[in-house]
């Protein structure tokens with residue numbers, strides 16, 4: 001193996017390598033491939049601090065070398081992880097084709113956080129890829145993952161972006177970059193599919209034991225640990241997808257390799273946010289059938305979780321029939337668990353505590369009205385909570401919406417609760433700002449053309465997305481209909 005020099009840049013490094021305790025089929029030793037001329041673009045200091053890392057006295061040049069993978073942090077033993085996955089329904093062998101795990105940083109409270117370089121060069125899993133990433137797509141991941149964190153949604157985080165000084169060849173030549181991703185782990189549904197398909201029961205068991213110990217340690221004591229583990233993952237995903245729905249997030253490429261076992265949003269490729277509400281909304285250029293459309297995400301999660309369940313079958317019960325029955329019951333519970341979380345979440349967005357049967361109708365009538373009048377999803381809730389004044393003419397003054405609003409007002413004020421009090425309760429659930437697609441594209445284009453300041457400002461705004469602040473109006477704008485119609489997002493760029 002070639003030797004990347006270790007450097008003493010930054011204080012507080014405490015890297016472990018627990019993933020290396022797994023059988024060696026689960027990873028390949030892989031150093032990052034050096035880049036020509038690294039330059040620091042973004043560093044997430046609050047995140048560094050929460051990891052116990054301090055870069056205050058570090059020179060920018062040394063930091064750029066570090067986050068480009070030209071030098072390694074003390075104690076790093078980099079690997080690329082193996083995994084498979086169902087991509088748009090088709091099973092394929094994948095693995096980190098352009099990423100290396102530097103190690104797991106142990107924080108002062110004893111938690112492990114994966115530190116991964118993405119865009120760090122070819123690996124044994126690169127297939128036909130170049131192992132690289134574009135600056136625009138890595139800035140996009142930084143911006144949107146940090147926005148999701150600000151919104152209070154479980155997600156991988158972004159510690160740094162460096163430019164590589166090297167070109168990356170896509171449809172046109174672009175600037176290259178490396179992102180440092182921080183995650184509870186990078187274990188995916190596809191990691192279990194890989195073990196089940198290729199490595200046999202013993203190795204599959206090693207993976208499950210490792211994952212349980214790392215993420216769900218209480219499960220180990222249960223009578224059927226594999227089943228209990230599956231139930232935990234199902235619960236995490238039900239919560240996560242409800243959270244996505246809350247803010248109008250469309251992941252865009254919910255392949256099983258992009259579904260985290262720890263329940264974090266992972267892999268910010270073609271993701272986008274809904275403007276005018278419609279469950280069929282899709283922005284991804286390759287999702288021609290709408291498999292990963294906004295309103296389909298809970299169904300796809302169920303599909304992915306059934307892949308996890310199939311992979312776990314040999315570990316659930318020694319009797320195959322029993323194992324299948326237990327797994328099926330568990331997977332089918334997702335639908336009710338998601339529905340429950342969805343209703344609670346919608347209830348909170350609308351100031352309805354514990355929604356009843358009539359409330360369910362009220363919620364679904366609202367969604368139908370939004371579709372019919374093509375109303376903006378986020379604006380709707382801000383309008384109801386008194387934080388948004390639409391410019392006339394507006395669908396919010398359409399008789400159909402007004403009629404719904406009257407029903408809603410009557411319901412939430414029924415027990416003599418003042419409307420202002422209800423609206424106050426709604427505020428923590430309805431963001432004032434989300435990373436609107438047109439604003440994201442605008443700041444990214446400015447950043448790759450040399451002006452990073454608008455991106456900084458947007459990042460700053462998105463750190464406090466629930467704060468009512470009249471100066472944020474420009475960040476609440478919606479794109480022109482023609483812009484929206486032409487908007488496309490892309491995978492793995």
Ligand code: AMP
Pocket residue numbers: 094095096097098099125126127128129130131132133253257258267269491492493
């Ligand atoms: P993604 O669409 O980012 O989830 O990636 C799917 C698979 O393709 C993963 O195994 C990635 O590591 C791999 N991949 C994506 N882009 C590249 C690239 N430029 N070079 C090598 N592998 C890649």
Ligand code: MG
Pocket residue numbers: 257258267
């Ligand atoms: Mg992926």
